[in-house]
Amino acid sequence: MSKPLDYENLNENVKKCQYAVRGELYLRASELQKEGKKIIFTNVGNPHALGQKPLTFPRQVIALCQAPFLLDDPNVGLVFPSDTIARAKHYLSLTSGGLGAYSDSRGVPGIRKEVAEFIERRDGYPSDPELIFLTDGASKGVMQILNATIRGDRDGILVPVPQYPLYSATISLLGGSLIPYYLEETANWGLDIVNLRQSVAQARSQGITVRAMVIINPGNPTGQCLSIANLKEVLQFCYQNNLVLLGDEVYQQNIYQDERPFISARKVLMDMGGPISKELQLVSFHTVSKGYWGECGQRGGYFEMTNISPKTVEEIYKVASISLSPNVPGQIFLGLMVNPPKPGDISYERFVRESKGILESLRKRAQIMTDGFNSCRNVVCNFTEGAMYSFPQIRLPPKAIEAAKKAGKVPDVFYCLKLLEATGISTVPGSGFGQKDGVFHLRTTILPAEEDMPAIMASFKKFNDEFMEQYEDYRGYSRM
């Protein structure tokens, strides 16, 4: 019997949208897990799920904010250091009724002020709290901005390939057009300005109005950190082509090399000075889910708008108000992230020790993984300069590609499923992020515990070598 909401009469945009990070591989891995197989989930940047411990300080503060009656208990000092008590009182005083009240739809004003102060310290330029909106995770912020921008399928958004599929999925859901610009793998996933120009020209020739450009810096899944020169190029390009720049900077704390530290798009823009700095429209995104905090489950994030007109800001505010407010605990996590313990604070030493420990380990793991992949003869892996992922290129022999076709699967999906079944390592096939035709990748995170890494890389290598033996023919393997 046909139902009122059937697959056939579902919104087409929903059917079109794809989100591989929790797609086929993940679902298969979950099935296998239920059957009792040990699975190593490296499909999503979810540090705490792989054993990373939460930082102590924010958890102490938030627990006190959840249960403010503790603050009156004479024994509270036995369990909570005095600076956490002071912080909890501070954040509670910024709210209008504690954690259980809807805040301002843009976020608690006092916390937005702290975010603005953080941005000013980081970049050296003042930031306006009125242009900072807190959101339930950066993803919600991205969706809100894209929703404001996309009017229909004639509106195009430039998205890097490979990209984090939140962008492709959201553009699909909103009925817009995704315009890919390819990053150059052989140049360390660098920006190819020629390709960028070609993509825009092609889109325009098809009657598409290019509205915005997305950059992910550090990159996901690719990990590259943009240079100042690159950022200037991007900003100039957006300015010349009348695009709003969407700067996904959620991995700004995850930097594993020293040649290219993180520099925000906003700082580069302000440094450029002149008309561009007053006119180029930019929205920058950040989160508590990544960095060394890894507090994915809190759903805390923000976006900062630059050179967006007050009336447009009003409209974005209006839409935010329909969902009333972002969750207040997540907002407090943001406040704590931009305002961590300072030297002299009781919790400072521990906080620094925990943070450094995490970052140093991530740096090591980035190297271990890159090296491990590169030790396989059919795998080429760019170094993970930043973010949380490794995105090796897997060269598959023609027989493997045929076998995949027979199984009705895209070749990298086929490879990843086999990898999963053999080793329990759950990755996301490169096709979920986009890649050049005939080139295959997989994305894994660098998040498994350091002590487990050697075993994981060994397990991968064993599988890969066996796979190659099975499918290789003696004329060599396919590059394209």
Place this chain on the structure above:
Amino acid sequence: MRRFVADLSRNLTSQRRKKLATCALRHRTCSLFSSSQSQSSVVIPIRFLNTTSVDPSMASDYSGTPVTLDTINPKVLNCEYAVRGEIVTLAQKLQDELKENPGSRSFDEILYCNIGNPQSLGQQPITFFREVLALCDHPTILDRAETQGLFSADSIERAFQILDQIPGRATGAYSHSQGIKGLRDTIASGIEARDGYPADPNDIFLTDGASPAVHMMMQLLIRSEKDGILCPIPQYPLYSASITLHGGTLVPYYLDESTGWGLEISDLKNQLEAAKSNGTSVRALVVINPGNPTGQVLSENNQKEIVEFCKKEKLVLLADEVYQENIYVPDKQFHSFKKVSRTMGYGEKDISLVSFQSVSKGYHGECGKRGGYMEVTGFSPNVREQIYKVASVNLCSNISGQILSSLVMSPPKVGDESYESYFAEKDAILSSLARRAKTLEAALNSLEGVTCNRAEGAMYLFPRIELPKKAIEAAKSANKAPDAFYARRLLDATGIVVVPGSGFGQVPGTWHFRCTILPQEDKIPAIVTRLTEFHNGFMDEFRD
């Protein structure tokens, strides 16, 4: 082009329609949903923010940029949400003024009666819930002896139980996109205990409040402006806003003020037929029970008629049940639509039903946590897959909110250490709400020209005011809808913030405002006094 299919049985002169349309275009002080064929229109929301001045120099600074009002998504421009609209912005300005110049007004504080936000007005959270949440936020203290001196034993036990359901006790990790399985199991048991019919944890999607779940369903249901969603008028403007944002059409059905905001199935049928004849494909029916802003609790018979109607007409029933624990009258009871359907013998194959619940209301009032869920029954597996897919793009809802949802659906039981204090807190809050509802209702009914149906449930009163002609004219000259004019005057004279009825929809020519019953009990007498004084003064000024 804003359109919806409106009720065609009301009279509205074409002149008035033109005036309203001009108002919408020129001043953006009112928003209009009207189809070119309708003879009437329901004026729903008032323009959101203060748009008194458009600075031409500002326009020229941004006019060349990629994202301006001219190039922003028109659905964003068209949607409205009065609950945090113009009147609230004005109130905030007043509040700042009062801070700078105390004593500059005849009142010394702003009383926000515009939004169902209990804890912002002094309502205390349920201790047991906060104990468990604090422990789940900071699990490392669970093993310490000192912790037992700070927390009740059963909150520690519950925290352990919950954390055992979370892999690695990692409350900072993204969970399953539908929410943590163990918590969904708890919620499903809670639903079963409430209804007497089983619930499947796989039917539950935990979300950041009920609102995102509503948006998800609208996204799935609405393919184009030809798709219509039946909504009660008056309605909570999340629905009108969401329908607009998703490009659909709101099909109104009127609740009958004279019969306690009752719902006539024949009326529903008429609206459906009118919409269909206009080429609209009506996909779903929204029912808010208990009602917002209207506060009525549906009778079981009414609910059966609604289920039958949806089954027959092949509509998805979207049951907003977030106020299920807010019932203030002994002659009414909450029955979930799931229970009613199952009682009628209807199962998965008979009725497509989505039930929404939230941690924001009830006696717990945890708005800032953003916790809630939808229970989705009667859909095919491949539709369920699509719902899951959309949920997965946002990865998951916040974990603390998920935990809270499970606590709300499975609170302390008789015999638990915390039961007595839990029950005392809950009872105090609910009986206080019932008292405040009655007091404010009586006060409103005593005002000249004001009638107010009782608040059987939810958190609001929605009185109707007969505004004298002079007042309506004064409103016109001030370029305001009459109820917005009244609300503004009320704010300026008393500091009390209410939401004009046009924010919710009302029969054209009638005026209402929505006022919450949430200010603390000790403030209620002062509110009543100030409101009465203001109203008498207003009527003196404008009486015919």
